[in-house]
Amino acid sequence: MRVDVISIFPDYFAPLDLSLIGKARASGTLDLAVHDLRTWTHDVHRTVDDTPYGGGPGMVMRPEPWGAALDAVAPVPADGSPPHLLVPSPVGRRFTQAFAYELAAQPHLVFACGRYEGIDQRVLDHAATRMPVTEVSLGDYVLFGGEVAVIVILEAVTRLLPGVLGNAGSLDEESHAHGLLEAPVYTKPPAWRGHDVPAILRSGDHGRIARWRRDEALLRTANRRPDMLAALPPGTLDKRDVAT
Numbered sequence: 001m002r003v004d005v006i007s008i009f010p011d012y013f014a015p016l017d018l019s020l021i022g023k024a025r026a027s028g029t030l031d032l033a034v035h036d037l038r039t040w041t042h043d044v045h046r047t048v049d050d051t052p053y054g055g056g057p058g059m060v061m062r063p064e065p066w067g068a069a070l071d072a073v074a075p076v077p078a079d080g081s082p083p084h085l086l087v088p089s090p091v092g093r094r095f096t097q098a099f100a101y102e103l104a105a106q107p108h109l110v111f112a113c114g115r116y117e118g119i120d121q122r123v124l125d126h127a128a129t130r131m132p133v134t135e136v137s138l139g140d141y142v143l144f145g146g147e148v149a150v151i152v153i154l155e156a157v158t159r160l161l162p163g164v165l166g167n168a169g170s171l172d173e174e175s176h177a178h179g180l181l182e183a184p185v186y187t188k189p190p191a192w193r194g195h196d197v198p199a200i201l202r203s204g205d206h207g208r209i210a211r212w213r214r215d216e217a218l219l220r221t222a223n224r225r226p227d228m229l230a231a232l233p234p235g236t237l238d239k240r241d242v243a244t
């Protein structure tokens with residue numbers, strides 16, 4: 001997958017050289033380039049922002065550097081499909097595991113990181129005449145800018161790319177994979193500070209272990225995220241689930 005990120009703080013993305021994302025980059029699974037928006041400014045101060053029309057606090061990112069940056073980084077191909085432009089913003093579509101799967105299936109993503117009060121709306125409106133544009137929100141809170149959101153989204157998406165996780169089975173069992181939170185996990189030693197590993201996990205009975213995990217996942221989800229339980233598609237729960 002090809003990913004381009006445009007930001008006035010390219011240094012924010014240094015951690016993307018580390019750990020499994022770093023490995024995915026080194027192997028070519030993730031082809032990531034980070035661009036400094038100020039490359040596309042032409043004044044001595046390398047200005048990217050200005051006061052908002054209509055008044056109000058803060059500054060708004062000017063359209064000209066963004067237009068030039070997107071022309072360079074996300075050109076419209078003569079044939080083939082354009083990249084998908086993602087703009088992190090608290091007004092965007094909520095980022096979820098399902099959304100991460102959608103993005104992981106796409107060949108080219110471009111992230112535009114806004115700062116201050118955001119990017120002049122015309123940048124998004126113009127881009128939308130050429131390519132799919134989605135504003136994306138991590139949650140109902142406000143960050144300084146889109147950079148940290150991009151790191152979060154890229155981590156969630158990269159681990160879904162083929163070959164990135166050593167054991168692809170872990171994708172199937174983790175939280176949010178089937179609309180449920182995952183059951184608790186344990187490792188050695190069997191007893192620690194007066195707390196024992198549940199005996200069933202040491203029983204070797206894989207059928208009962210699977211049932212226990214499912215029950216724990218359902219209980220956790222019911223207690224912590226009743227909204228997720230309510231959103232399960234009809235038919236997701238089996239007869240034995242309903243009995244619990």
Ligand code: ADE
Pocket residue numbers: 088089090136137138139140141142143144145146149
């Ligand atoms: N930028 C500022 N706040 C944000 C949020 N909640 N999600 C994504 N990008 C943001």
